[in-house]
Amino acid sequence: MTTNPTSKQDLILNAFITLLIQGGYQSATINKTAEVAGVNPSTIFRKFTDKEGLLSAVVERHLHDLSTIFDGMVVIGDVEKDLMTMSQTYQEFQANHQEIVLVGVQESFRMPEMSRAVEEIPLQFKQMLREYFTDMRAQHKISDQVDIEAATMNMIWLNFGYFLAAIRFENPDLVTPPEDFYDKQIRFFAKSLSV
Amino acid sequence: MTTNPTSKQDLILNAFITLLIQGGYQSATINKTAEVAGVNPSTIFRKFTDKEGLLSAVVERHLHDLSTIFDGMVVIGDVEKDLMTMSQTYQEFQANHQEIVLVGVQESFRMPEMSRAVEEIPLQFKQMLREYFTDMRAQHKISDQVDIEAATMNMIWLNFGYFLAAIRFENPDLVTPPEDFYDKQIRFFAKSLSV
DNA sequence: TCTGCATGCAAGTGCTTGCTTGCATTTATG
DNA sequence: CATAAATGCAAGCAAGCACTTGCATGCAGA
Numbered sequence: 001m002t003t004n005p006t007s008k009q010d011l012i013l014n015a016f017i018t019l020l021i022q023g024g025y026q027s028a029t030i031n032k033t034a035e036v037a038g039v040n041p042s043t044i045f046r047k048f049t050d051k052e053g054l055l056s057a058v059v060e061r062h063l064h065d066l067s068t069i070f071d072g073m074v075v076i077g078d079v080e081k082d083l084m085t086m087s088q089t090y091q092e093f094q095a096n097h098q099e100i101v102l103v104g105v106q107e108s109f110r111m112p113e114m115s116r117a118v119e120e121i122p123l124q125f126k127q128m129l130r131e132y133f134t135d136m137r138a139q140h141k142i143s144d145q146v147d148i149e150a151a152t153m154n155m156i157w158l159n160f161g162y163f164l165a166a167i168r169f170e171n172p173d174l175v176t177p178p179e180d181f182y183d184k185q186i187r188f189f190a191k192s193l194s195v
Numbered sequence: 196m197t198t199n200p201t202s203k204q205d206l207i208l209n210a211f212i213t214l215l216i217q218g219g220y221q222s223a224t225i226n227k228t229a230e231v232a233g234v235n236p237s238t239i240f241r242k243f244t245d246k247e248g249l250l251s252a253v254v255e256r257h258l259h260d261l262s263t264i265f266d267g268m269v270v271i272g273d274v275e276k277d278l279m280t281m282s283q284t285y286q287e288f289q290a291n292h293q294e295i296v297l298v299g300v301q302e303s304f305r306m307p308e309m310s311r312a313v314e315e316i317p318l319q320f321k322q323m324l325r326e327y328f329t330d331m332r333a334q335h336k337i338s339d340q341v342d343i344e345a346a347t348m349n350m351i352w353l354n355f356g357y358f359l360a361a362i363r364f365e366n367p368d369l370v371t372p373p374e375d376f377y378d379k380q381i382r383f384f385a386k387s388l389s390v
Numbered sequence: 391t392c393t394g395c396a397t398g399c400a401a402g403t404g405c406t407t408g409c410t411t412g413c414a415t416t417t418a419t420g
Numbered sequence: 421c422a423t424a425a426a427t428g429c430a431a432g433c434a435a436g437c438a439c440t441t442g443c444a445t446g447c448a449g450a
């Protein structure tokens with residue numbers, strides 16, 4: 001093999017993820033996954049043992065990605081711009097891991113471990129935000145009056161809500177393009193930090 | 196019948212809704228529904244024809260409730276308090292119709308009509324908020340500078356995000372009690388309206 | 391050229407699902 | 421009390437599911 005085709009492992013995983021996004025865990029059947037991946041169903045079992053094994057592989061890949069979530073991000077000390085950067089990083093990560101968020105929301109009852117893997121995303125975001133706000137307050141770049149915990153949670157829920165609306169709703173009255181979100185919403189939010 | 200027991204229709208519907216909340220549409224099987232309702236599976240088919248028919252009944256009930264969503268609500272002209280009231284009304288309605296929101300989020304690909312029924316909730320909320328903000332600005336109770344559209348969407352996504360986090364996450368770092376949400380978050384939000 | 395590994399293929403197993411049907415039994419109603 | 425409607429019950433059906441297995445095939449490296 002001289003070319004560089006995606007490995008069958010990845011082909012299968014990607015097919016599975018596609019189906020997870022479209023219909024959740026239950027409707028992402030092995031047969032469909034095999035068909036989308038262009039692979040025989042038996043191959044999937046040989047590689048992943050189980051349907052659960054397939055899911056585990058997805059979760060593992062996700063947790064690995066998560067550990068590097070804010071790695072490339074640079075803050076410059078301009079609150080408005082930094083918040084935009086952080087929000088964008090968070091949004092893009094979630095968008096690239098929709099399947100985890102969706103399955104986590106869907107199966108939180110039957111697969112609590114899954115739910116906990118999903119929670120890790122906003123938790124990382126929260127930790128970073130809190131540190132940032134604390135820092136900015138020490139530098140007097142945001143008001144002393146600001147309730148950091150409240151501001152942090154506000155950002156988290158706002159971003160989480162926008163994300164889910166964006167991937168599941170179609171009505172333009174409920175979803176704006178990401179750039180508008182960063183530009184208008186984060187700016188709106190940033191204002192309340194100077195009061 | 197001299198007592199007033201819930202009709203079998205309602206028993207079945209409620210059982211179905213319970214299962215929808217716990218595991219979504221696919222895992223809410225007719226057999227389980229019958230068992231939870233204390234009813235024979237065949238009865239369900241005689242009453243609702245189909246599994247789809249069951250879902251339709253749930254959606255119909257929902258749409259009926261939705262038409263009265265803000266009926267009992269009273270605004271007093273105090274922005275902070277009014278926003279709390281509105282947020283609470285919205286949150287409580289969503290909590291009482293979790294099943295619709297969840298199934299809508301889960302099955303938006305396969306059942307777009309469902310998705311549209313879910314969208315109606317935030318759309319109603321949006322309409323009310325926009326009117327309220329416009330009104331308050333005319334009365335100079337909020338700043339002229341405020342971007343009403345941005346403020347409206349901010350409230351919607353914030354509330355939507357908090358709601359989904361609240362029903363699916365367990366970590367107290369990601370979910371606060373509703374009272375805290377109204378008290379701290381809405382107050383935080385209200386501040387940005389006076390800038 | 392030989393060997394071993396990865397894959398395809400097809401048949402099959404046992405379980406669950408949605409859904410139907412015919413008949414007995416209970417329950418409400420006049 | 422009589423009649424009709426609402427339910428329970430049990431058997432059954434076709435389809436889809438996860439998963440297994442045995443064998444043929446093809447491809448890679450020694």
